[in-house]
Every structure is written in structure tokens, then in C-alpha cells.
Amino acid sequence: MFSKDNLFAISLFPYLAFLWFITRSGRMPRLALIGFYVLLLFVLVTIPAGIYAKQAYHEVLANVDWLHGGAEFFLTLCNILVVLGFRQALMKEENKE
Numbered sequence: 001m002f003s004k005d006n007l008f009a010i011s012l013f014p015y016l017a018f019l020w021f022i023t024r025s026g027r028m029p030r031l032a033l034i035g036f037y038v039l040l041l042f043v044l045v046t047i048p049a050g051i052y053a054k055q056a057y058h059e060v061l062a063n064v065d066w067l068h069g070g071a072e073f074f075l076t077l078c079n080i081l082v083v084l085g086f087r088q089a090l091m092k093e094e095n096k097e
């Protein structure tokens with residue numbers, strides 16, 4: 001069967017397809033689109049941080065606070081950008097009316 005690492009790697013393909021489609025559609029608010037790309041950056045930062053935590057501290061990433069917090073910063077940034085992007089789009093629509 002699939003391990004959690006294999007499932008994680010496989011899950012990147014649907015997300016990359018999602019990014020491709022929303023970018024190509026041109027209908028996603030720009031700031032929100034950047035936020036969704038930052039989520040990909042979060043994944044790319046988390047992988048080496050997890051490997052480093054395992055090799056340097058013999059712990060999982062969640063148990064090495066400074067590494068975990070640094071990686072989670074990108075997830076927080078992603079969420080903020082997505083929310084602000086959609087808020088900006090909603091405010092723009094309200095001003096049209």
C-alpha cells in the first residue's frame with residue numbers, strides 16, 4: 001500500500017494542476033493567487049526542514065520549535081494572502097454596485 005510519504009508526494013500533482021488552472025483562468029484575485037503559490041513554498045520549505053530536524057536533532061519537525069515555527073510562517077503567510085486577496089476582490093465588487 002501507499003506510505004504517508006508516497007501519498008504526500010502524489011498529492012502535489014493535483015495541487016500543481018489546481019495552480020495551473022487557476023493561474024490560466026485569470027479569474028483568481030492576484031493576491032489570493034500569490035497566497036496559493038506561497039502554500040507551495042511552504043511545502044518546499046517544510047521538506048528540507050523536516051529532513052534537517054531528523055538528522056540534526058533526531059526528532060520530527062513538530063518537536064523542533066524554531067524549525068517548525070519557521071516553516072509554519074509560510075503557511076500563515078499563505079492564509080493571510082488568500083484572505084486578503086478575496087477580501088480585496090469582494091470590496092472591489094461592492095464598490096462597483
